[in-house]
Amino acid sequence: MSRNIYWCAAVAALLGNPLNVFAADDNGLQDIRDQIQQLQQSVAAQAQAVTQQPIRSSAGPSSENSFNPAVSMILSGTYGQLKQDPVVPATGFAMNANNTGYTRGFSLKESELSIAANIDPQFRGVGTFSLDPAGGISVENGFVQTSALGNGLNLKFGRFFSGLGYLNEQHSHVWDFVDQPLVYRALWDNQYADDGLQLKWLAPTDMFVEVGGEIGRGLGFPGTDQNKNGAGAGVLFAHIGDDIGIEQSWRAGASLHQTRRVDAVSVAVPDLAGTVSGVSNSFTGDSQTAGLDFVWKYSHNGNIRERYLKVQGEYFRRKESGMLTYNLDTSVAPPPGTNIAGNYANTQSGWYLQSVYQFMPTWRTGLRYDRLDPGTASVGASIAANVISDYSFNPSRLTWMADYNPSEFTRIRLQLAHDNSRQGLADNQLFVQYIMSLGAHGAHQY
Amino acid sequence: MKKILYTFLLLLSGNVHAALNIFACEPEWAALTQQLAGNQASIYTATGALQDPHQVQARPSLIAKARNAQLVVCTGAELEIGWMPLVLRESVNSAIQPGSLGNFEAAKYVSMLEVPTRLDRADGDVHAAGNPHIQTDARNFLPVAEALSKRLIQLDPANTAFYQQQLATFSQQWHTAIAKWEKQAAPLKGVSIVVQHKGFPYLNDWLGLKEVAELEPKPGMEPSPAYLGSVLSDLQQHPARMVIRAAYQNGRPSEWIAERAHIPAVIVPFSVGGTPQATDLFTMFDDTIQRLLAGLK
Numbered sequence: 001m002s003r004n005i006y007w008c009a010a011v012a013a014l015l016g017n018p019l020n021v022f023a024a025d026d027n028g029l030q031d032i033r034d035q036i037q038q039l040q041q042s043v044a045a046q047a048q049a050v051t052q053q054p055i056r057s058s059a060g061p062s063s064e065n066s067f068n069p070a071v072s073m074i075l076s077g078t079y080g081q082l083k084q085d086p087v088v089p090a091t092g093f094a095m096n097a098n099n100t101g102y103t104r105g106f107s108l109k110e111s112e113l114s115i116a117a118n119i120d121p122q123f124r125g126v127g128t129f130s131l132d133p134a135g136g137i138s139v140e141n142g143f144v145q146t147s148a149l150g151n152g153l154n155l156k157f158g159r160f161f162s163g164l165g166y167l168n169e170q171h172s173h174v175w176d177f178v179d180q181p182l183v184y185r186a187l188w189d190n191q192y193a194d195d196g197l198q199l200k201w202l203a204p205t206d207m208f209v210e211v212g213g214e215i216g217r218g219l220g221f222p223g224t225d226q227n228k229n230g231a232g233a234g235v236l237f238a239h240i241g242d243d244i245g246i247e248q249s250w251r252a253g254a255s256l257h258q259t260r261r262v263d264a265v266s267v268a269v270p271d272l273a274g275t276v277s278g279v280s281n282s283f284t285g286d287s288q289t290a291g292l293d294f295v296w297k298y299s300h301n302g303n304i305r306e307r308y309l310k311v312q313g314e315y316f317r318r319k320e321s322g323m324l325t326y327n328l329d330t331s332v333a334p335p336p337g338t339n340i341a342g343n344y345a346n347t348q349s350g351w352y353l354q355s356v357y358q359f360m361p362t363w364r365t366g367l368r369y370d371r372l373d374p375g376t377a378s379v380g381a382s383i384a385a386n387v388i389s390d391y392s393f394n395p396s397r398l399t400w401m402a403d404y405n406p407s408e409f410t411r412i413r414l415q416l417a418h419d420n421s422r423q424g425l426a427d428n429q430l431f432v433q434y435i436m437s438l439g440a441h442g443a444h445q446y
Numbered sequence: 447m448k449k450i451l452y453t454f455l456l457l458l459s460g461n462v463h464a465a466l467n468i469f470a471c472e473p474e475w476a477a478l479t480q481q482l483a484g485n486q487a488s489i490y491t492a493t494g495a496l497q498d499p500h501q502v503q504a505r506p507s508l509i510a511k512a513r514n515a516q517l518v519v520c521t522g523a524e525l526e527i528g529w530m531p532l533v534l535r536e537s538v539n540s541a542i543q544p545g546s547l548g549n550f551e552a553a554k555y556v557s558m559l560e561v562p563t564r565l566d567r568a569d570g571d572v573h574a575a576g577n578p579h580i581q582t583d584a585r586n587f588l589p590v591a592e593a594l595s596k597r598l599i600q601l602d603p604a605n606t607a608f609y610q611q612q613l614a615t616f617s618q619q620w621h622t623a624i625a626k627w628e629k630q631a632a633p634l635k636g637v638s639i640v641v642q643h644k645g646f647p648y649l650n651d652w653l654g655l656k657e658v659a660e661l662e663p664k665p666g667m668e669p670s671p672a673y674l675g676s677v678l679s680d681l682q683q684h685p686a687r688m689v690i691r692a693a694y695q696n697g698r699p700s701e702w703i704a705e706r707a708h709i710p711a712v713i714v715p716f717s718v719g720g721t722p723q724a725t726d727l728f729t730m731f732d733d734t735i736q737r738l739l740a741g742l743k
Contacts, residue, residue, distance in 0.1 A: 124535070148540045152513055202513050202538060208506030241506025246494050249505045297503070303694055305498035361668045361696065407667060408528075409567060438567070443532035446504050 069117030070440035074173045076109040078102055081430040090186055090421040092374020092391035093348070095266040095281060097189035097221045101172075101179050102431065108133035109433075112140065112173065116442065122148050128171070141193070152202040162192045162220075163200065163212050163237045164255035165314050166293040174444055176310075176356045177401050178415045178431045182370040183350030187289065187316050189221035192257070194233055208241040208251070222287045222318070223259040233259035241446075246302040251446060252294040259287050261320070265328070271386050273335040280329055281387075283344065285322010291315060295446075306361060313353040321345035326383045335386065342380030344387070349373045354399075362405050370397040372421065395421035411435040466602055469512050469542070471520035471530065472499055473718040474581040475552060477727045479519055481616045482595050486605050490515070492533075495720035496694045499525055500571065500666065504532040512537035515548070517601055519594065522551025523558065525578035547600055553578055555593040556586040559647045570664025581717065583648035584624050584731050591616055623728055628653075631735050633742060638684065640677070640709075642691035642700050645716065649734075658684050661699045669699045681707045688712045688741035693720030712741040 080086075080102045089098035101109070111131040118124045128141035143158030161169045167184060168191055180190045196216025203209035218232025219225050226232050234257070241251030261283055268278035292315045299308035324344035326337055354368035377389040397420060403413035415431040466487040470476035476491040483489075490511045493502050499521070502508075512518065512533050520526050534543055542548040558576030565574055580586045595613040599606045635654035639646075642661045650657050659680055663673045681703070688710045691700045697711070704711035714734045715724035721737075724730040 145535075147535070147538070147543065149538065150540060152538055154536075154538045202509065202536070204514055206510060206514075208510040239506070242510075243505060243507040246497075249503070249507060251506050301496035301694075302494055303497045304503060305501045305694075306696055407567075408571070441528075443504055443527070443529050445532065446506060 067117075069115050070442065072114045072437060072439040072441060074112040074114075074171075074435065074437050076111065076173060076433065076435045077107065078109060078178060078431055078433040079106050080104050082427060083429075084419075084422065084425045084427040088422050088425060090182060090372055090374075090395040091393045091423040092395070093186045093372065094269040094278065095264075095283065096186040096348075099185065099190055101190060109172075112171065114141075114442075116440075118147065119144065122146060152204060154200040154202070156198040156200075157196070159193060159195045160198060162194060162214055162235050162257075163198060163239075164192060164235050164257055165237075165291050165316070166251070166253065166295050166312060167314065168192055170445060173435050173437060176354065176364075176366050177368060177399055178413065178433050181314070181350075181352035181354070181368065182372050182395060182397060182421055183314065183316050183352055186350060186372060187222070187318055187348070192220045194218065194220050194223070194235075196231065196233075208239070210240075211238045212236070218259045222261055222264070222289075222320075224261045224264045226260075226262055233257065247300065248296065248298050249446075250294065250296040253292070255289075255291045255293070257287075257289040257291075261285055261287050261322070270388060271327070271335070272388055273386060275327075275335060279327040282325040282328055283320070283322060285320055285344070287318060287320045289316055289318040291317070304358070306358075308358045309355065310357075311353075311355045313351065315349070315351040317347065317349040319345075319347045324379075324383060324387065326386045337383060337386045340382050342383035342387075344377060344379055344383070346377035347375045349375070363402070364405070365402040366400070368397075368399040368401075370399070370421075371395070391423070393423045395423075397421050409437045409441060465605065466517060466598070467515045469515035469518040471518065471526050472581070474727065474730070475519040475521070477718040477730075478587060478591060478594065481727065482591060482609060482612050483598055484608070484612055486602065486608060487598075495715060495717035495724070498694050500528060502526070502529045504529045504536065508533045509536045512542060513539050515539065515542055517548045517550060517597065518542045519550045519552070521553055521578050521580065523553035523575035523578035523580075524573040525553075547597070550594060550597050552586075552590045552594075553580055555589045556580050556583075559651060560644070570662070571666030577644065577647050579645040579716075580648055582646055582714075582734075583652040584620070584627060585652060586648060587620060587727065588617060591620070619728075623731065627731050627735055631738070634735075634738055637688075637742065638686040640681065640686045640689040640703060640707075642689065642695050645692055646690060649714075653735075653738075655738075658686050661689070661703065674699060674702055678703060678706050685709075688738070690714060690738075690741075692716035710741045712737050714738070 082104050086100040086102060089096065110133065112128060113131060114128045116126040124145045124147050126141060126143055130138045130140045132138065139159055141160050143156050143160040146155045149155060163169060167180065168188065184190055194214065194216030196214055198212060198214040200210055200212035214235040215231035216233050217225065223233045235255065237253060237255035239251055239253040243249045264283045265280060267280045269281050270278050295310065295312035297308060297310045300306065322344060323341045325339060325341040327335065328339060330339050350372040352368060352370045354366060356364055356366035358364040372395040374391045379387045379389045397417055399415060399417040401413055401415040403411050405411050413433045417429040419427040419429055466483065468479055468487045468489045470479055470489055470491050472493055473491050473495050476489050479487060479489055492508055493499055520530060553575060561576035562572045562574065565572065591613060595609050598609045631653045636656055638656045638658045640659045640661065641657055644660055644665050646657065649655065659677050661669045661674065661677060663669055686709060689700045689703050690712050693713055693715050700711040713721065714737055715721040715730050718724055718726060718730050721733055723733040
């Protein structure tokens with residue numbers, strides 16, 4: 001377009017040159033001159049308009065769907081080759097969550113449908129829906145976020161992934177491995193989400209400093225959905241981060257979580273009596289978790305397109321104390337002590353360290369080491385003869401993966417794991433996974 | 447106590463004296479802003495010329511810098527779509543959100559090339575608004591500079607005369623420089639080239655270079671050996687004089703073609719800092735043209 005204008009300007013300049021050499025006595029001369037002058041003016045006006053205003057200013061046709069939100073869908077599936085049944089939990093963690101997220105053979109993973117848009121100048125809304133391959137839809141995230149509170153404040157409400165730790169906020173399609181680290185599986189049921197409020201404050205500093213707090217219903221594990229007023233769980237977190245030159249960047253954080261668990265029932269818990277397929281226990285008490293997380297990334301010249309290295313690690317430690325009711329099931333051949341409650345306190349912890357290396361564009365490989373400590377429980381006298389207090393076993397796992405990313409929207413992954421998280425049931429696992437995203441492709445978190 | 451805290455925060459932030467805190471997405475816009483705002487602005491550059499601007503992470507440092515910015519100067523046209531929307535959102539800085547005075551997108555002020563007629567991911571990484579690599583045509587800097595100067599004045603009216611003076615000086619120097627570059631680049635007119643990424647339509651449009659092939663099968667996709675082989679056999683039919691890539695791009699595909707087609711592989715700075723010679727906007731084009739001319743020999 002600008003070239004056209006140069007042309008017009010050149011033509012106009014030519015036309016504007018003294019032409020009277022040829023047509024000194026023509027009656028129409030004045031007319032021609034007037035026309036030329038008009039032409040010159042209009043060209044000049046056009047040129048000015050072009051340099052001063054955004055180019056694409058013409059109004060497009062109006063339509064009903066012009067305010068459609070960003071819609072994206074993630075399609076994912078895995079093939080798993082496992083020697084052991086994944087339903088058996090890590091040793092010492094039978095009273096925790098055990099959702100591995102994988103099965104033997106082919107399986108469609110949850111497809112994720114995400115819709116996001118600004119609601120008005122003040123709010124932005126995000127809905128992420130999980131489509132269960134067996135049928136049914138669940139709301140993974142459904143929250144509203146303020147966009148104009150000012151002063152670095154950011155308020156979120158609805159259902160969202162908590163800001164604790166590093167991996168917790170990341171959706172499954174950006175995980176670097178097929179599954180979450182053991183510590184996330186056991187202590188957070190893979191990802192801690194809650195219904196509630198989150199307030200974050202970003203400090204006005206050159207360095208990234210962010211603090212936040214959440215209160216919620218206490219819906220996600222370890223919380224127990226309680227029918228009561230007020231908040232059922234609370235989270236505090238802080239993150240700091242920065243660059244080191246142009247090649248390195250990092251983020252570190254600390255988080256605290258607190259909830260009260262009421263009648264939290266666990267099934268198939270092993271006991272001292274050796275009851276076949278375990279017993280069902282119920283726990284009521286306080287749960288407090290503290291965590292530390294860090295991530296460090298390096299790339300040559302800061303160009304992540306070519307090669308990069310990422311190292312991350314997290315540690316969580318949970319203290320629980322309250323009353324444990326041993327073996328709720330009184331119907332069949334109860335061992336002594338059935339349905340008797342006693343004091344129970346335990347501290348469980350776990351950590352992982354992982355690294356992912358993109359060694360050439362489109363190819364990455366990664367290694368992860370996981371470890372859990374089931375702790376030594378202090379068990380009240382009334383149930384001490386039945387409840388296992390010390391498992392003397394630390395679950396661990398070593399995982400390797402390689403993935404191929406022919407485009408930003410496609411990932412195909414091979415993962416091998418030596419899983420030693422269950423005493424006497426060591427397992428070598430193989431997974432093949434695909435993750436495809438279609439539709440709007442939002443920016444990824446750090 | 448509060449006083450101590452504020453002093454501490456001020457010390458940490460370090461940008462107390464500058465009139466305007468500016469966040470530039472790419473080095474060329476940082477350089478242009480520097481020309482137009484002089485010492486009235488403190489400029490942070492989010493990416494380097496050796497980084498692929500399509501693929502940048504929304505790093506904590508970027509979020510912190512955007513939080514304190516009064517103006518972000520970016521290319522726009524979806525070049526930064528993989529990271530800027532998140533940086534802007536997480537910065538919770540309403541002054542720089544899209545559509546506000548503090549959000550400046552250079553691509554809005556130039557006429558875009560290669561605007562796709564259909565939008566389909568099967569075509570690779572296409573940008574709905576057109577090819578975003580507008581900074582390879584020196585002429586594009588004039589309308590952008592004019593619009594950016596206006597924006598600076600709107601944000602900092604107290605220094606209107608200063609910004610106008612800076613713009614006048616820049617425009618005059620730039621016009622002279624364009625005339626010089628066009629004269630220098632005359633031998634490049636009509637020269638056939640191969641490009642690694644579709645990053646040069648504006649440069650071709652300006653200097654009259656003729657693009658005969660691209661090494662990426664689709665924009666943003668890495669070329670496979672088989673694809674490079676087919677490009678090479680095409681080159682035997684329609685020979686090119688050189689293969690061009692931006693400084694941030696991996697050299698292997700270009701070198702592979704260059705070696706087999708017996709043509710030089712030319713690296714152009716693409717942005718300020720892309721080559722040791724490209725220290726500002728003027729030397730960036732000086733160096734681009736010198737390197738292209740050297741490729742002719």
